[in-house]
C-alpha cells in the first residue's frame with residue numbers, strides 16, 4: 195500500500211480547521227435532519243448542508259457520502275488533492291466523490307472530540323446493493339455500547355480484537371499511559387482502514403496484526419482486552435459478512451474468547467466484549483453462558499433477547515437484504531438452522547471479565563436504561579460482587595449506603611404502614627429492590643461512621659424487634675444488596 199501518512203496528516207489538519215466533529219455536525223443538522231439520518235434518510239441533511247462552508251462540504255462528502263463540486267472545495271479553502279492523495283476520495287468530472295466513510299467520534303463522556311473512524315461507504319437500505327463480504331463497517335450502536343462499557347482505569351497495554359475501522363482503539367488512546375495498543379483483525383482491509391483512522395486521529399505506534407481470534411497475540415498478556423466481535427449467529431457455512439460472522443458454529447467465537455481471557459490477561463486485567471448467546475431448549479441461558487468463564491470475576495449482562503424470527507429479520511435488514519429475491523430463502527434457512535439446534539431465542543449482552551484469584555460471578559438480565567458511560571463505574575460493580583461474598587455484620591464492619599438512593603412506599607392511601615418498601619438507585623445501574631424495615635432504616639443511617647452491629651442493635655431497640663433476629667436478617671439480605679450496589683463497605 196502506498197504511504198498515505200503525509201496526505202492523511204494534511205487532511206487531519208483540514209478536518210480540525212473545519213471543526214469536523216460530532217458536536218458541530220449535530221448542530222449543523224439540527225434535530226429533524228439528525229433524526230432522519232438516524233433512520234437512513236439523507237434528504238433533510240442535504241437540505242441542511244447546502245451552504246458551501248468547509249464543515250458542510252466535509253459532512254456531505256464523508257458523512258452523507260455524496261459527491262461535491264471541486265470548485266466548491268476550492269472556494270472553501272479545502273484541498274481536494276489531499277483528499278484524493280489520502281485515498282479518501284477520487285475525482286469524478288468536475289466533482290470529488292467519496293471512496294470511504296469518515297466519521298468524527300465523540301468521547302464516551304459525550305464531552306469532546308475523540309478522533310476519526312474510516313470505514314467502507316455505508317450501504318443504505320433500498321440502495322439495491324448488499325455489503326461486500328469483506329466490508330469494513332463503521333461505528334454503530336454496538337460499537338458505542340462497548341466504548342461506553344470499557345473500564346476507565348489507566349492501562350499500559352491494550353488489545354482491540356477485531357478492530358475493524360479502529361473505533362475502540364481510537365476511544366482508548368487518550369486513556370492509555372505511555373504504552374501500547376495492539377489492534378488485530380482477520381480482514382486485512384480492516385487493518386488498512388484502521389491505520390487510516392489512527393493517522394487521522396493523531397495516534398502513533400499502534401501495532402496492527404492480521405489473524406483470527408487470539409492467534410496473532412498468542413502467549414502475550416494485556417491489561418485490557420476489548421472486542422466487539424463478529425458475534426452474529428448465522429447458519430453454518432454461511433459466513434457471508436466478515437464484519438459480523440466468524441464462521442465458527444453458534445456462539446463459539448464469544449465462548450472461546452471468554453474462555454481464553456485468564457491466560458491473556460495480566461493480574462487484575464480486564465476483558466470486555468459484546469456478545470450474542472443462544473438460548474437452547476431445556477438449558478437456562480445463565481447456566482450455558484456461565485460455563486464459559488473461569489479464573490475471572492465475571493459480570494455477564496443480558497440487555498435484550500430476540501426470538502429466532504426477530505433475529506433473522508434483524509440481520510437480514512442489517513445487510514440490506516429485505517426485499518431481495520433471496521430474502522425468503524435466507525430467512526427460511528436461518529429459522530431451519532435454529533430449529534435443528536433447539537434454539538428458542540438469542541440473548542444480546544455485555545461481558546466484563548477481570549482476572550482474579552477468587553472469582554466472583556454475576557449473570558443477570560438488565561433491561562432498564564443505565565447511567566452512561568458504564569465504564570466510569572464498572573470497577574465498583576465488580577468490587578460489589580466480591581464484597582458481598584466477604585460480608586459479615588461482625589467485627590466492627592461498616593457500611594455506607596450508595597449515593598442517590600431514594601425510598602418509595604407503596605400501600606393503600608391513608609394506611610398507617612406501607613405494604614411494600616422499595617429502595618431505588620437514581621444513578622449508575624438504577625436498580626430497584628423491595629426491602630424490609632431493617633434495610634430501609636439502615637439505608638437512612640449508614641454513612642460509614644458507625645459500626646454495623648451498633649446500628650442493627652439501635653434499629654432493634656427502636657422497632658421493638660428481637661436483636662438476634664435483626665442481625666440474622668441483616669446477614670441474610672445484605673450480601674445481595676451489597677452485590678447490587680445499594681450498600682458498600684466503608
Ligand SMILES: C[S@@+](CC[C@H](N)C(=O)[O-])C[C@H]1O[C@@H](n2cnc3c(N)ncnc32)[C@H](O)[C@@H]1O
Pocket residue numbers: 331332333334336337340355356357358359360361362378379380381384405406407421422423424425436437438439440
Ligand atoms: C462487529 S465488527 C467490530 C469492529 C469494531 N471493533 C467496532 O467496535 O465497531 C467485528 C470485527 O471482527 C473482525 N473479525 C471477524 N472474524 C474475526 C476473527 N476470526 N478474528 C478476528 N477478527 C475477526 C471483522 O473483520 C470485524 O472487523
